[in-house]
Amino acid sequence: MAKEQKPGRVETFVLAGSNGHNGQEWHTGLSNLAYPPPGANRASRMARVASDVRHKCAAYMLALRPWSFSASLTPVALGSALAYKLGGSVDLVILMVCAVTVLMVHGAGNLVNTYYDFSKGIDHKKSDDRTLVDEILAPQDVVMFGALLYSLGCMCATLLYFLSTLRLEHLALIYFGGLSSSFLYTGGIGLKYVALGDVVILITFGPLAVMFSHAVQVGYLSVLPLVYAVPLALNTEAILHSNNTRDMDSDKQAGIVTLAILIGPTLSYVLYNLLLFVPYVLFCILATRYTISMALPLLTLPMAFSLEKQFRSRCYAKIPQKTAKLNLLMGLFYVFGIILAPPGSLPSL
């Protein structure tokens, strides 16, 4: 932070980002005073430091893109609800630690994405993610924050090992499967850049996360959560697919290939509809064949129809965020539907 004395005794501080750009001017309001009262300098310095810390924290929060966190929290809730309903109980401490573990890996994945999309020149001034483009943070900040989240995730996974009866090799297999997918999505081979991002999202935010949350509760691996994960995984993939459809032109210019680019706008619209409405067909089947509480997610149908309309008229700008909101609501209703189901009414293997 550099201090500049300007004519007219207005003290101005230039608050520089860690990259040296992005300067903001902070006036101390001393212009009407001949001398600052004792302690005023110290107080204003403290206020500036506090404000600096607040700005930095806000920048880190922005980089995490918390609007997308519903995508990892709903599968955790689903896995735990299944453990409660079919296994008989749920441990709230394990549930909390599991949610934090998955959030850390998801958040780190978002930061890896921010870093590599910037270094490959994919993010630009009009991108959804402008943390690095607008120099809100320096690339090194993003790398350090990502490493911190991965470390915290590993600590939480270690804690889960002590809290849960799940065997170490099973816990490690799922946890490091999630961790490596979150990195390889854009880091290393960069699965997103070769049209494999959709597969990664379908697997990690669906079966993998649901199985992880179920397994740490019940202490064993089961295929049941994989089946229950299908409607939620399809809806989460709808978030990514709308994101990739919106970014189709800029991604093409940057020379990367996504599924949306491969199939073009018309088939992308068809695919978005399938991802959006197939889950509702599954809920109808579950509600009519097993228990009526499975009809609860149908309450979100009006939101899905509104999104379909926006996609059809190619107003893509806010569709990913709105689909994430739908994902949260649909996921919560799905979880409540499972919790409210009469004992023995849900399909089990």
Ligand SMILES: CC(C)=CCC/C(C)=C/CC/C(C)=C/CC/C(C)=C/COP(=O)(O)OP(=O)(O)O
């Ligand atoms: C089972 C365990 C322990 C963890 C699973 C935890 C999860 C869900 C990890 C997935 C992490 C992952 C793949 C993150 C990538 C997030 C993502 C889809 C970012 C979006 O990237 P872009 O498609 O570039 O979108 P933008 O254009 O908005 O940058």
Ligand SMILES: Cc1cc(O)c2ccccc2c1O
């Ligand atoms: C940032 C971001 C963006 C997305 O489009 C996502 C889609 C599905 C799951 C997670 C996503 C995410 O974290």
